[in-house]
Amino acid sequence: MLRSIARGLAAGAAGVTALNATTYLDMAVRGRQASSTPERSVEKLAATVGVQVPGRGETRQSRLSGLGSLLGALTGTTVGAAYGALRGLGWRPPLLVGALAATGAAMVAGAGPMTVLGITDPRRWSADDWLSDVVPHVAYGLVTAATFRATE
Secondary structure, three states, rough: EEEEEEHHHHHHHHHHHHHHHHHHHHHHHHHHOOOOOHHHHHHHHHOOOOOOOOOOOHEEEEEEEHHHHHHHHHHHHHHHHHHHHHHHHHOOHHHHHHHHHHHHHHHHHHHHHHOOOOOOHHOOOHHHHHHHHHHHHHHHHHHHHHHHHOOO
16 A cells, blocks of 8 residues: 555656646746745645744745645645555556546645635636646646556
């Protein structure tokens, strides 16, 4: 089981790389700005637990940006670990089913807490917002499932 979880962590990390690359490519092609929801999530989480993110101005914003990116990487590797745990328990879906499951899990793990914290509301997203979220998560799911399979 531990070996499956470790392989899942590595597969999730590969998936995070694919998600980030897809997001950055989208930003470059469409000329869109990065989402501010990761930074706002860090701010809200810090306030909820009574911790201040240190610094002022640009320094503080840089910390929030870095912590937001780390939060995304943690989410992706955690979903990968869960994927590996399920595989370790005997779950053997076809590659595309596993990719869709990883995609859905990553989307819920990412947007779920932000929705609960009141940072975003997927019910109010535009088609463009959904596209900007779904496409990178599909890349995540495909790469996570394929990487895990490649390690078997």
